[in-house]
Amino acid sequence: MRTRLTDLLGCHHPIVQAGMGYVAGAGLVAATSAAGGFGIVASATMTLDQLRATLERIRARTDAPFGVNIRADAPDAGERIDLLVRHQVRLASFALAPNRELIRRCADGGVLTMPSVGARRHAEKVAGWGVDAVLVQGGEGGGHTGPVPTTLLLPQVVDVVGVPVVAAGGFFDGRGLVAALAYGASGIAMGTRFLLTAESPVSPDVKRRYLAADVTGTVVTTRIDGVPHRVLRTPFVDALEHAGRVAALSRALRNAASFRHRSGLSWPALLRTGRATRRAGSLSWAQTLMAANTPALLHESMVEGNPAAGVMSAGQVTGLIDDVPTCAGLITRIMTEADARLAALTALR
Structure with a gap:
């Protein structure tokens, strides 16, 4: 299936595997791309x-x-962008909107850019800065998410940007791919x-937790890192959710120390990251401190395999x-389903 996204990225199928912390490493990424996805x-x-x-x-x-x-x-x-340039990586994606300098640095090195957005105004802003594509995540998606569902957010963004749009939040099969294409997206x-x-x-064990959940088995909470997070x-x-403010901040301090140790960052570097996060997201210092919870609690589940003491980002689609x-x-099945759905729709005419 050829779309603007496949032409841009050079992949065979308009299916993107999201960059999930502690999950999207060499094995998963190589398997996805080798199968024709991205x-x-x-x-x-x-x-x-x-x-x-x-x-x-x-490689x-x-x-x-x-x-x-x-x-x-x-x-x-x-430095990370320079590394991508040296390894001829096709795309840099960003959860937070990149600034103009980062976009220019990627472009100069031949690396495409695709920020994630959760609102129409954010899509318009980054498109005006010259990004190559945008990823639109609706409220159904896992991890940090907004309140607007994909079916309402996606058409808003498609109507106002001229770059390929990737739809995220609630997709898992060929029917969803065809629906996203019908809205004007170039892939999912x-x-x-x-x-x-x-x-x-x-x-x-963690995978079994996901498989056992139903569509009501997720919750959007701000008690992990201060901003809405679906887990x-x-x-x-x-x-x-029921912990007091003092207990939450105490946990955040411990998790900040844990993340600093694993990441190799010095305390000054960690503080500089916190300040940048605070400025970029208009967060309070309490929210910025709580942001350390996310990598620490994800590590507990995704790496240590201990879901009882960590969190598991999850879209509602897990149900x-x-x-x-x-x-x-998976990719073969999705594309087979999409072909069948497209054929059925064509037959209606």
């Missing part, structure tokens, strides 16, 4: 050296194009669906997923 490395939870090693491992497994997700407010964002991005694949490094509903998350296929099997 994998994105989650580098925000990696040191610069870990990212370099990840890029080398992907050893496939020559298919892939991307890397970068925190625009990271103190070493420029999926996080939870790719987390539940054979190549995902998440432990079997699986668990006793641990319920406890966070519709009941298997753990290979990436190749």
Whole structure:
């Protein structure tokens, strides 16, 4: 299937694997891209050296194009972009809107840019700065999310930007792909669906937690890092919801220390990152401090395999997923379903 997205990225199918922290590493990204989709490395939870090693491992497994997700407010964002240029990575994606300088730096090095947006005005802003594509995530999506559902947000954005639009939030099969194309998108991005694949490094126990959830099994909470975050509903998350302010800030301090140790950042570098995050998101200092919770609590579940003491970002679509296929099997199935749905729609005419 050829769309503006496949032409831009050089992939065979308009299916993007989202950059999920501690999940989207070399194995998952290489498997996705080798199967004709487009994998994105989650580098925000990696040191610069870990990212370099990840890029080398992907290149050893496939020559298919892939991307890397970068925190625009990271103190070493420029160094990471330089690394992408040296390794000829096709795309840099951003969860927070990149500034003009980062966009220019990517363009000068031949790296495409695709920020994630959750509002029409944000899409208009970054499109005006010269990005190559935008990823639109509706409220159904996992992780940090907004209140507007994909079916309302997507057409708003498609109508006001001239670059390819990737739809995210609520997609898991060929019917969803066709629906996104009907709205005017050029492809779809999926996080939870790719987390539940054979190549995902998440432990079997954590995957079973996702498979057991229904469509009401997630909750949007601000008690993890101060901003709306959709996660699986668990006793641990319920406890966070009812924790007092002092307990929440105390946990955030411990998690900040833990993240600093794993990331290799010095305390001054961590504080500079916090200041940049605060400015970029108009956060209070309490919210900025709580932001350290996210990588620490995700690490507990996704890496340590201990969902009872961590959080699991999840889209509502987890309630519709009941298997753990290979990436190749998943992409083939989605494209087969999409072809059948397109044929059925054509027959109506």
